[in-house]
Amino acid sequence: AQSVTQLGSHVSVSEGALVLLRCNYSSSVPPYLFWYVQYPNQGLQLLLKYTTGATLVKGINGFEAEFKKSETSFHLTKPSAHMSDAAEYFCAVSEGGYSSASKIIFGSGTRLSIRP
Amino acid sequence: KAGVTQTPRYLIKTRGQQVTLSCSPISGHRSVSWYQQTPGQGLQFLFEYFSETQRNKGNFPGRFSGRQFSNSRSEMNVSTLELGDSALYLCASREDRTSGIQETQYFGPGTRLLVL
Numbered sequence: 001a002q003s004v005t006q007l008g009s010h011v012s013v014s015e016g017a018l019v020l021l022r023c024n025y026s027s028s029v030p031p032y033l034f035w036y037v038q039y040p041n042q043g044l045q046l047l048l049k050y051t052t053g054a055t056l057v058k059g060i061n062g063f064e065a066e067f068k069k070s071e072t073s074f075h076l077t078k079p080s081a082h083m084s085d086a087a088e089y090f091c092a093v094s095e096g097g098y099s100s101a102s103k104i105i106f107g108s109g110t111r112l113s114i115r116p
Numbered sequence: 117k118a119g120v121t122q123t124p125r126y127l128i129k130t131r132g133q134q135v136t137l138s139c140s141p142i143s144g145h146r147s148v149s150w151y152q153q154t155p156g157q158g159l160q161f162l163f164e165y166f167s168e169t170q171r172n173k174g175n176f177p178g179r180f181s182g183r184q185f186s187n188s189r190s191e192m193n194v195s196t197l198e199l200g201d202s203a204l205y206l207c208a209s210r211e212d213r214t215s216g217i218q219e220t221q222y223f224g225p226g227t228r229l230l231v232l
Contacts, residue, residue, distance in 0.1 A: 036223075043120070043206055043223035090159065103149075103172045104221070106159035 002027045002093050006107035014115045019063075019078040021110050023091030026072065033074040034092040034104065035065055044090065050074065061085070086114045117143055120224035122207050128230045134195040137227045141188050141209030147171075148190040149221065150182060153204040162205075165190050166212060194229075202231045 007022035025031055032051050036044040048059025055067040065076045074091060091107040121140045129135050141148050149172075150162040161174040165184035182192040188209075194201055205228075208221040 041225075043225045044208075045223070046220050049220065092159075103161050103164065103174070105161070106151075108158045 002031065002095065002105045004091050004093050004105055004107035006089075006091050006110050008110055009108065010111045010113065012113040012115060013081050015083055016080050019076070019081045019085065019112065021076040021089050021091075021112065023065075023074045023076065023107060024072050025074060025091070025093045027093055027095070029095055032094045033065075033067060034094070035059065035063070035074075035076050036090045036092060036106075038088045038090065038109075040087075047076070047089075081112075081114050083114050083116070086112055088112070120207055120209050120222050122205075122224040122227050124227060125225065126228050126230075128232065129197050130232050131197055131199060133197050134193060135197060135229060136191050136193045137205055137207075137229070139190045139192075139207030139209075139224060141190070141207075142222055145209035145211050145222070146188055147210045147212040148184055148188060149208045149210075150190070150192050151206040151208065152176075153206060153226070154200075154202070159206075162192065197231045199231050202229060204228050 003026045005024045034049045035047040037047050038044050047063050048057045050057045050067045058064045063078045065074050067074050088109050088111050090109050092104045094104045123138045147166045149164040151159050153159045163170055163182050164172040168184045179195045184190045204226040206223050206226045208223045210219045210221045
């Protein structure tokens with residue numbers, strides 16, 4: 001079975017500071033990993049995803065994440081926080097492959113606040 | 117292209133009633149998935165439909181059902197509503213080419229259901 005653990009339900013950083021949101025996963029098969037963002041009263045938007053290949057993945061809005069198999073981690077970072085980054089962030093995992101691709105297991109989410 | 121649309125956006129029902137939610141995927145997308153989001157349980161996969169057939173299913177009781185039409189539009193139904201069914205219900209679609217490569221799921225804004 002697959003699972004995702006997000007460390008910290010709430011993270012607060014100052015504008016311009018480094019953003020680091022932590023995610024650890026558990027999977028018995030090579031995982032596909034995702035980070036989604038959710039703004040208030042909106043659906044989920046994909047920030048980035050790792051399937052195969054390069055372990056450092058760059059996404060939208062300046063975010064990136066690194067897949068570390070040995071640490072079973074997929075932490076999300078952004079060098080300089082912007083006020084518009086305030087939102088809920090979800091790490092997720094799926095088995096990948098054709099038929100299971102839509103069955104995504106989500107973490108519990110991390111709410112990111114940005115201090116002026 | 118228009119995004120994933122969900123109707124209605126907000127709904128209030130009473131215990132014991134049933135409800136039907138609708139989802140129109142992005143044009144050309146053949147796979148539609150449904151997720152339930154609650155503060156307590158987070159985001160949970162309900163089921164996925166492809167070619168009018170349920171392809172994957174999460175761990176929800178039989179009161180939760182769905183269907184997909186030939187134009188890929190999907191509906192989900194919850195019968196005998198319980199207070200705990202109050203949630204944001206998200207629909208997501210993806211193109212579902214047979215390349216086997218993980219495709220991006222695009223989420224709709226959700227339907228917020230309140231059960232009184």
